[in-house]
Amino acid sequence: MPSLEDELFPSTPGKFKIERSNTMNRQFHRCFTSTSTMFLWALFLVALTASYLSVQSFVDSGSRYFSASWGGIQWEKHVRSSAQIHRSGGMSVLVTGAAGFVGTHVSLALKKRGDGVVGLDNFNNYYDPSLKKARKALLNSHGIFVIEGDINDAKLLAKLFDAVAFTHVMHLAAQAGVRYAMQNPHSYVHSNIAGLVTLLEACKSANPQPSIVWASSSSVYGLNENVPFSEADRTDQPASLYAATKKAGEEIAHTYNHIYGLSITGLRFFTVYGPWGRPDMAYFSFTRNILQGKPITVYRGKNHVDLARDFTYIDDIVKGCLGSLDTSGKSTGSGGKKRGPAPYRIFNLGNTSPVTVPKLVNILERHLKVKARKNVIEMPGNGDVPFTHANISSAQKEFGYRPTTDLQTGLKKFVRWYLSYYGYNRGKRVN
Numbered sequence: 001m002p003s004l005e006d007e008l009f010p011s012t013p014g015k016f017k018i019e020r021s022n023t024m025n026r027q028f029h030r031c032f033t034s035t036s037t038m039f040l041w042a043l044f045l046v047a048l049t050a051s052y053l054s055v056q057s058f059v060d061s062g063s064r065y066f067s068a069s070w071g072g073i074q075w076e077k078h079v080r081s082s083a084q085i086h087r088s089g090g091m092s093v094l095v096t097g098a099a100g101f102v103g104t105h106v107s108l109a110l111k112k113r114g115d116g117v118v119g120l121d122n123f124n125n126y127y128d129p130s131l132k133k134a135r136k137a138l139l140n141s142h143g144i145f146v147i148e149g150d151i152n153d154a155k156l157l158a159k160l161f162d163a164v165a166f167t168h169v170m171h172l173a174a175q176a177g178v179r180y181a182m183q184n185p186h187s188y189v190h191s192n193i194a195g196l197v198t199l200l201e202a203c204k205s206a207n208p209q210p211s212i213v214w215a216s217s218s219s220v221y222g223l224n225e226n227v228p229f230s231e232a233d234r235t236d237q238p239a240s241l242y243a244a245t246k247k248a249g250e251e252i253a254h255t256y257n258h259i260y261g262l263s264i265t266g267l268r269f270f271t272v273y274g275p276w277g278r279p280d281m282a283y284f285s286f287t288r289n290i291l292q293g294k295p296i297t298v299y300r301g302k303n304h305v306d307l308a309r310d311f312t313y314i315d316d317i318v319k320g321c322l323g324s325l326d327t328s329g330k331s332t333g334s335g336g337k338k339r340g341p342a343p344y345r346i347f348n349l350g351n352t353s354p355v356t357v358p359k360l361v362n363i364l365e366r367h368l369k370v371k372a373r374k375n376v377i378e379m380p381g382n383g384d385v386p387f388t389h390a391n392i393s394s395a396q397k398e399f400g401y402r403p404t405t406d407l408q409t410g411l412k413k414f415v416r417w418y419l420s421y422y423g424y425n426r427g428k429r430v431n
Contacts (some may be wrong), residue, residue: 070147070156076163079118082145083164087114091325094166094210096120096199097173098139098146099132101278102215102269105314106170106321107144113322118164119146120156121173126180126187127279134421135276151195157202166206168325171199171214174246177280178219181241192245196252204260209331211263211343213324216250218270218310218350218388219243228391231268231346239385250346257344261333265324265343270350270390274314274410275417282357283311283411286364287418290372291429298357299379301386306356307379308387312349313405313413320349323399350390351403363408367415 083092093110097103098119110117119139123132136146149156151173160166175191196214203210221229223237238244253264273283289296299307329343361372379386395401423429 070149071159078145079147079160079163082118082143083116083166085114085116090115091167092116092118092164093168093170093325094118094120094160094164095170095172096151097171097215098144099123099136100172101274101276102272102314102317102321103170103172104135104139104276105274105318106172107139108142109318109322110170110325111142111144116164117144118160118166119144120149120151120160121146122150123148126175126177131276131279138276152190152198154198154202157199158205161202161206165208166210167208168328169199169203169210169212169214170321170325171196171212174215176242176278178240178242180280185241188241188245192242193248193252196249200252200256200262203262203331204256204333205336207334209260209262209333211265211325211328211331212253213265213267213321213328214249214253216266216268216346217243217246218268218348218390219385220247220250220268221388222385227387228352228389229348230391231348231394254344257342259338260336261331261338261340261342263329263331263342264345265328266346267320267324268346268348268390269317270310270312270348270388272312272314272317274414277314277414283360283364283414284418286361286372287368287415290364290368290370291424293373295373295375296361298361298374298376300376301379305386306358308354308356308389309360310350310352310354310388310390311360311407311410312351312390312403313407313410316351316403316405317349319403320347320395320399320401323395323401327399345398347395347398347401348390348392349395349401350388350392351405351407352390352392353406354387354389355407360407360411363411364415367412 085092093115095103095107095110095117098107099121103119103121107117107119121132121136123129139146147156147160151157173191173195175187181188200212203212218229219240220235220238220243221233222235222239222243224233224235226233235247235250238247250266253266256262257264273281277284279285279288286296301307324347332338332340332342361374365372392401392403418424
């Protein structure tokens with residue numbers, strides 16, 4: 001007796017058995033001879049298709065419901081609990097980019113002094129998301145709830161402001177990196193411009209309106225040659241798309257301050273480094289490659305001039321962020337309408353002591369006890385600038401900002417963290 005497979009497929013590929021084909025034709029002919037039978041078959045097929053589509057729609061909607069990373073009674077309980085203030089005169093802060101480098105440190109510092117903190121981060125893959133997940137675990141261990149979501153999600157932001165009357169927003173979410181903008185320019189517009197506008201829209205409509213402190217960048221100084229860089233210097237010559245989006249953010253923030261009465265403070269960070277840092281930063285990648293015996297690329301400026309950066313340790317940046325929050329003043333709008341003038345400020349947060357990149361490498365070599373293999377080449381036209389140097393007098397005057405960690409000390413702390421986090425013992429990988 002022929003098998004089911006023999007009935008359905010020819011015994012020789014490419015050659016159909018005519019007898020079986022005729023038999024099947026006769027069978028199908030008997031099935032569809034009457035009009036009434038064909039009508040019943042048609043109804044059956046329509047019903048089957050409708051049932052399939054209904055079930056598929058239910059499955060899809062259920063999948064979307066169960067996979068949602070926010071919403072629900074328990075979610076709101078976590079948000080409100082995390083936002084609860086535990087000190088007199090404290091604040092409730094929404095920190096965007098909370099699983100990022102600066103966001104993690106700022107969130108921990110706020111929580112430590114008794115402020116309420118709720119984190120928001122989209123955990124994108126610009127660099128290793130596992131590092132962001134580890135930061136999230138660290139925040140969770142300190143009672144800080146971090147929501148996985150995007151600042152472009154207006155419904156999520158509205159839900160957050162419905163759940164909690166945030167007094168402040170610390171906006172640190174952004175697409176970072178100068179060179180990556182040449183590979184993925186749209187991500188910078190999406191995060192640094194569209195995302196900022198979405199957040200400001202949510203803040204202007206909130207009641208009460210929160211005060212906002214956000215991360216601009218020292219990159220806005222672009223081709224400026226005045227030293228040190230002052231907030232009064234021109235910033236209309238950006239050298240990279242990243243810088244251009246941050247400058248655009250400053251202008252957009254000014255508009256929302258002027259029209260809607262939002263209190264807004266922009267912070268121009270100068271080359272932040274330290275434990276839990278970003279793997280795309282030079283000091284981080286240098287450390288990784290030196291330990292792995294790989295060469296590092298050291299750029300030089302024109303006429304063989306060494307590049308220099310105003311490296312600023314993360315703890316000093318955190319002090320500047322908290323000082324800015326504490327002195328931010330109040331927003332004056334209500335229901336999206338301005339009731340009076342509100343503060344609009346911009347501050348440099350740097351160390352005021354630029355260090356050349358070769359000196360940075362020398363310090364790392366001493367702390368790692370490993371000699372670096374260096375490839376020294378001329379800086380390409382990728383948006384980088386030859387030097388940065390912060391004038392911090394405005395921040396000093398406004399909230400007593402004074403950096404206290406030099407590069408030697410800061411890199412020692414970073415190396416200690418790096419060796420521990422990545423499982424090194426005396427410079428050798430142990431896992």
